[in-house]
Amino acid sequence: MEIPRHWRLRKQRYGLVGEVCPHCEAKIFPPRDVCPDCGKEAKTKFSFSGQGEVYSYTTIYNAPSGFEANVPYTVALVKLEEGPLVTAQLTDVAEEEVEIGMPVEMVTRRLHQDGDERGLLVYGYKFRPIGFAAH
Amino acid sequence: MNNNIVIAGIGQTAVGEHWKTSLRELAHYALEDAIKDAGGLRPQALFVANMLAPNLSKQSHLGALIADFSGFVGIEAVTVEAAGASGGAALRQGYLAVLSGMVDVALVVGVEKFTDVVDAGTETALATTLDSDFEAVQGVTPTSQAALLMRRYMHEFNVPADGLAGFPVTAHANGAGNPNAMFRRAIKAETYARAGMVSEPLNMFDAAPNADGAAAVILTRADLLPPNFPHPLVRISGSASASDLLALHDRPDPLTFPAARRSVETALEKAGLTREQIDFFEYHDAFSIYAALSLEAAGFAERGRGWELARDGVIALNGKLPCATMGGLKARGNPGGATGVYQAVEAAAQLRGGGGANQVAGARYAMIQSLGGPAATAVTHVLERVEIGE
Ligand SMILES: [Zn+2]
Numbered sequence: 001m002e003i004p005r006h007w008r009l010r011k012q013r014y015g016l017v018g019e020v021c022p023h024c025e026a027k028i029f030p031p032r033d034v035c036p037d038c039g040k041e042a043k044t045k046f047s048f049s050g051q052g053e054v055y056s057y058t059t060i061y062n063a064p065s066g067f068e069a070n071v072p073y074t075v076a077l078v079k080l081e082e083g084p085l086v087t088a089q090l091t092d093v094a095e096e097e098v099e100i101g102m103p104v105e106m107v108t109r110r111l112h113q114d115g116d117e118r119g120l121l122v123y124g125y126k127f128r129p130i131g132f133a134a135h
Numbered sequence: 136m137n138n139n140i141v142i143a144g145i146g147q148t149a150v151g152e153h154w155k156t157s158l159r160e161l162a163h164y165a166l167e168d169a170i171k172d173a174g175g176l177r178p179q180a181l182f183v184a185n186m187l188a189p190n191l192s193k194q195s196h197l198g199a200l201i202a203d204f205s206g207f208v209g210i211e212a213v214t215v216e217a218a219g220a221s222g223g224a225a226l227r228q229g230y231l232a233v234l235s236g237m238v239d240v241a242l243v244v245g246v247e248k249f250t251d252v253v254d255a256g257t258e259t260a261l262a263t264t265l266d267s268d269f270e271a272v273q274g275v276t277p278t279s280q281a282a283l284l285m286r287r288y289m290h291e292f293n294v295p296a297d298g299l300a301g302f303p304v305t306a307h308a309n310g311a312g313n314p315n316a317m318f319r320r321a322i323k324a325e326t327y328a329r330a331g332m333v334s335e336p337l338n339m340f341d342a343a344p345n346a347d348g349a350a351a352v353i354l355t356r357a358d359l360l361p362p363n364f365p366h367p368l369v370r371i372s373g374s375a376s377a378s379d380l381l382a383l384h385d386r387p388d389p390l391t392f393p394a395a396r397r398s399v400e401t402a403l404e405k406a407g408l409t410r411e412q413i414d415f416f417e418y419h420d421a422f423s424i425y426a427a428l429s430l431e432a433a434g435f436a437e438r439g440r441g442w443e444l445a446r447d448g449v450i451a452l453n454g455k456l457p458c459a460t461m462g463g464l465k466a467r468g469n470p471g472g473a474t475g476v477y478q479a480v481e482a483a484a485q486l487r488g489g490g491g492a493n494q495v496a497g498a499r500y501a502m503i504q505s506l507g508g509p510a511a512t513a514v515t516h517v518l519e520r521v522e523i524g525e
Contacts, residue, residue: 009268030269036385056290058282058334060274064259067274075275077283077384085384087270095335100290111272124272 006122013124014108018084020046027082050106052080052127059095066112066119078104078127092128103130140233142369142518143240143360144173144353145480149315150468152250153347158192159204162246165349166205169242173353174361178242180232181212184225185246186472190260192251201244211238218264219421221245222350222475223376223505223514229354230374230516239359245473246349257345264508266382278342280383280509281422282334288390288424289336292439296336299423300327301445303340303466306420306459309452310466312492313481317346317468341423343463348470350477357521369483372500373406373517375399381511390439392425392510395432399504399515406500406517410434413517414498415457415485416450417478419506420464429504430458432513457495460485475505475514486520 011017018029021042026035028042035042057076060067067073074090076098090098091109104127114120146168148161156164162183170176181202189195198212215225222245229241249257258278262271265280288294304324310316322340330338357368379394380386403410410433418433420426427441435456436444444450450458461467461481464474482501484490490498501518 005268012269030382030385036380036387056283056287058279058286058337060276060279060334062258062276062278062333063255063274064262064271064276065255066259068255070274073274075273075279075283077287077389085386085389087273087275087382087384089273100287112274122272 003120016048016050016106016125018046018048020044027084029080029084029086048080048082051130052078052104054098054100054102054104055079055085056100057090057098066114069113074098076127089126090128091126104128105130138234139357140230140354140371141357141360142352142371142479142483143176143355143364144169144171145351145483146172147315147350147477147480148348150317150346150348150470154250156347158188158194158246158248159200161248161347161349162201162244163205165246166242166244166351169351169353174364176240176353176355176361178207178240178353179210180238180241181207181210182225182228182241182243183212183214183246184221184243184472184476185214186216186218186221186264187260188248190263191256192248216472217512217514218507219419219471220475220505220507220512220514221472222477223503223516224475224512226352226475226479226516227374227376227514230371233354233356239355241354242351243354243476244349244351245470245476247471247473248347249345249471250347269384270382277508278337279334281342281424282337283383284389284428284509285337285341285422285424288427291390294442297324297328298442298446299341299427300324301442301450302420302423302426303327305445305450306463306465309460309493310462313461313467316462316466317344318462318466337422343421343465343469346468346470348468348473348477350473350480352476352479352483367487368521369486370519370521371516372519373402373404373408375401375405376512376514379511381508383509390428392428392432392513394513395429395504395506395510396434398513399433399502402502402515402517406519408500408517412500413456413502414500415460415495417460417482417501417503418458418463419474419504420459421469421506425506425509426458429506432510452493452495460490460493460495475503478503478505479516479518482518486518
């Protein structure tokens with residue numbers, strides 16, 4: 001059980017809260033307090049819009065523990081409209097419908113389950129195609 | 136400072152599924168061979184390269200364990216971990232120890248034991264090498280990361296669907312001539328084109344098999360070698376290590392391996408060589424796409440064109456830059472943290488003229504490179520055959 005860790009990261013997992021650099025305006029996600037572009041301190045909070053496009057994607061059939069029930073699932077590098085890339089699962093879409101450049105938006109979903117059916121459920125961001133009505 | 140640091144002894148086990156052999160036994164077999172090969176030199180320090188034993192075998196503290204089990208109780212002994220680059224990183228620690236003058240004889244042993252677990256255990260353990268908070272939490276694995284890079288690479292550079300086939304085809308052709316390789320049968324490009332997908336577009340031939348194995352080298356100064364040392368001398372002429380942003384999504388351009396580039400440039404500079412002088416290159420082909428990106432990072436190919444070296448036979452044994460000469464990770468097998476030490480053993484054997492069926496004719500300079508993940512760690516060594524007294 002890793003409850004403190006998931007609680008600590010709740011603003012990132014549920015709200016895509018990162019940082020903006022006060023020196024060069026770079027948008028930073030995940031937050032790291034030091035700007036990757038200019039190297040200066042960057043602790044100003046910034047909420048990302050959750051809109052972006054698919055930079056790359058693939059499907060996982062051999063899953064780590066906690067994810068076996070999701071197999072197969074599609075993961076992607078999503079380029080957020082503010083600049084950063086983020087690693088996330090895609091949802092509400094079949095893998096064969098995904099393509100590089102496809103516009104996507106963030107939604108909150110269950111990511112995985114630690115341990116058995118009574119294990120901790122971990123929620124966080126996934127991305128789905130924009131304008132796609134869930135079945 | 137005497138910088139004639141030589142690889143005095145080499146040893147290895149076959150790579151494969153060693154169901155009946157434990158982690159400590161594998162390490163012992165390899166280091167026993169290396170010590171015998173070095174004419175009986177006794178190590179004063181042991182550097183163990185390992186990636187996953189705390190996870191897969193519930194065993195950490197490998198330094199003391201292996202020193203103890205192998206009859207070297209009392210010597211300095213530690214583990215070096217840098218994911219898939221553990222082997223290269225431990226080799227560098229051994230090299231630095233001898234170079235410093237504090238240690239006369241160092242033993243570097245890489246060991247990995249994958250078959251202590253089955254099912255999801257392996258993927259779970261491997262995923263711990265990623266950014267746990269922002270990559271692994273999404274169910275991403277090292278293999279799917281490689282697939283993400285491969286898809287983007289093929290998209291950006293218009294690589295045909297079977298464009299990377301040349302990497303596994305070369306590896307398997309070379310594995311056929313290596314008695315310690317896991318796969319010893321050549322494959323055809325058509326076999327690649329028909330292969331089942333692991334994580335689209337990455338197929339089963341684009342991923343090196345995780346396997347058990349151990350390899351070891353004895354390092355010392357040339358002036359400490361026993362009289363009548365029986366082998367041609369192989370010196371470590373250049374050594375460098377670099378790191379990159381751990382998470383793929385944090386990188387400004389995920390399709391470059393800047394840590395690999397930096398470590399190659401520094402290692403060549405230390406060796407006083409240009410990349411054109413390198414006779415063969417043991418790259419870290421954990422995935423075909425990593426071989427392509429490593430060739431580009433090392434400056435052997437332009438951005439987006441590394442795959443053409445495989446297509447055009449440049450990396451074949453009889454090509455201009457032979458790579459994976461003993462099968463590479465793909466066909467020799469990928470024993471995780473031991474892999475970088477296997478590369479050192481294989482390159483030293485080649486430089487001694489002991490490459491057997493796979494001998495690179497007249498080889499004098501070798502470059503070996505060990506990567507952790509998508510080159511979040513990159514360790515590069517240049518090895519050189521030298522004449523005694525040179
Ligand atoms: Zn900045």
